[in-house]
Amino acid sequence: MGLVSKIIGFLIAAAGGFLIYWGSLPGMEAWSMILFLVGITVVAIGSSLLFAGRGQEEPEPEPPTVTELQCQEQDCDFKEIRDFKKGDFILKEVEQECPKCQGLMMIEGIYIVRKEEETPQF
């Protein structure tokens, strides 16, 4: 989405630049002012699209999140912690099988990993 609006914005800006160039060609004196004004407007629209696309490209980095999976077999207490994936929620059954007993795995918890603050050096 961001890339598409960037390309469209670039094409619109380029078209506006071409209109300004066109108005500066010899024999276009009667049209040069109109082409210049229209060209400036088109360049402004195109660059605002470029700017909007650029803003969307830099979202705030999400804190690292991990998902804790636990085997649902009674005799097995296998646990695994992996990176959080979109769509993970607590008590969701995952397609992944338990590597120990091929049992059903379920999401037991989702945790945000905070960077431990550095202990001050004395």
Ligand SMILES: [Zn+2]
């Ligand atoms: Zn198991």
